[in-house]
Amino acid sequence: MKRVMTSMAALAIGAGAAHAGGVERSTQSVGILFEQGNYGEVSFGAFNPDVSGTVGGGALKSGDMAPGYGTLSLGYKQALNDQWDLAVIFDQPVGAKVNYPSGTGYPIAGSTATIKSAAITALARYKMPNNISVYGGLRSESVSGKASLYKGGANYYNLDTSQETDFGYVIGAAWEKPEIAARVALTYNSKIDHDFSATETVTTGGLGDGVYNTNFTTTVPESVNLEFQTGIMKDTLLMGSVRWVHWTQFDISPEAYTYAPSAEHPNGRLAQGALVDYSDNTITYNLGVGRRFNDQWSGAIMFGYEKHTGKPTGNLGPTDGFKSVSLAASYQATQNIKVTGGVRYVDIGDATTNGLNGDFSGNDGWGAGLRVGINF
Template structure:
């Protein structure tokens, strides 16, 4: 059973990690601590490719009746994800690890589609990008009775750019700030059982920004999160695994002061914000076929929030199916995975003040101007590859 656990842990880790290939907010890393439980000294490199297809249709509204029926085109660009991790066993009680990843990211690009009347979708030509680099140093200390405590420090560097159809442009500085990780775990190696509960603190950035030539500043919080990861052997060569992840997305917003109209209060809402937090659930089964091959199948569900979604992120929850396979050769393990994501339908709200004729919508702070766009039947395909070596 111990051998089965070692062989399958890579497949299950890739499956859980891939669960954030399309996740709530702008999240791109699950912040798993699974690397701490690898045996001995261990290193891994992973890369993924995500191809989302997110499109919608502009609705009839008092704000822009002439644009009704205009298609948005695919507004979510393809992107790559990556991760590097090294874990060292210091002694029988202490393990340390360093993980590099991309905690948050965004690649938004609205095409210049057209309605039957020849008018462009209002957000046509708008783009937004968020780039980040995270480095997390972790330590695990083993206690008696199969318990262990986990602690660490997390560094995140983040920057972003936005260019909207109405001429608004914004570019931020690259800011580097710190948070922490704490947790506890329990194991029963003879049945490949493990439960790990970890808390990741929020990380707050104070950005300097250039908004259409104006020097401004604003604060954005990369939200706190809680991970519960578990696995256990249920039969010979068979492992069940899963995770529950909560992220405090209601604390996240991008609200540059010039965009918000600090003096005139023209804009009612931030560029990006979320009304509710997200819960992401993953459940899977792994199977060792022989000493060389093992595989895993899993399902992931992220709860929808309801209400309106932002025009720069018109999705609401998701359900995904995935497969992963691991090839083991001496000290090396190569794992590949694929994941098909059914993205939740969403409606976006008419954006008060953005290129909409005066009188068509309340521009004094109330953005409740009705449904602007409907985004339905959207999907994403994610591919992942991980190469690991024990030494």
């Protein structure tokens, strides 16, 4: 049951990708390190949010500004001996896809933005006496972004960044009690700073119009994951996670968009503040129960929660907290192959946006995920 539940818990929590912090797409779980023997897996996810808002007391409607998206992750774990394990994980830690439909009359109709990322994490785990293990490794992360902003139907700003690859690290420790399928793992993921070069185009009809080649730094923030599970009765497992992310480290502040002209920022033009930033860190909770029905079938239900802050948000990320419920099922197709599927419903927290005072309420989304794991 332990191997099945490890895979199913991770998929149930992340079915259709994460939603914490607005741009988070991966929970950065290290669960693969605890699979038995040699193991490989591939996971696919999809999330279809429905996010829309209004201004002027409902007179102008934004339409659905958050298109659906997909995610991919791969993992391989090698047991070197009784004490050492190695793992390599590919995931997409952050991402964004924003598209305000044109022709709605909403003040920023036509605005679009994307963030793309890919990361490879290499981990090593060392098992010590008394069921304690320590692990750590390096993460290589590649990120790029684009934005095209409209106001009153006219395009006034465009951003196209370079693709930058930079490095961070992972450290953690775990305690296990195999006879009751208990495990607690605490993992720290370092921040990663990306120094972008960018092309910014300003077309406001003013003297500052032009194309500017600029530079800015964005930090993908540090995080702490607490993952846990324990048997509570025969064939039944309690499992969950607590994830803290230092989102106040994250902002996107291109020079021509953010600053007024000065000696320090000669490319400054619009002076509109950060394009994207967050005023609060997040703590995301997941808790659920898994049950093995027979030698082939297991199921799980998971509940997720992230606090609603009530503070204004940016127009490119008009969400504030969430509640979710996930269902997952795992089928042991052969002795070495298991297939796990999950669905997730997310009640997206209401938000009021900066500047426009847009009211984004009553929004939600559906996600699904599929994972195939092979022990060999």
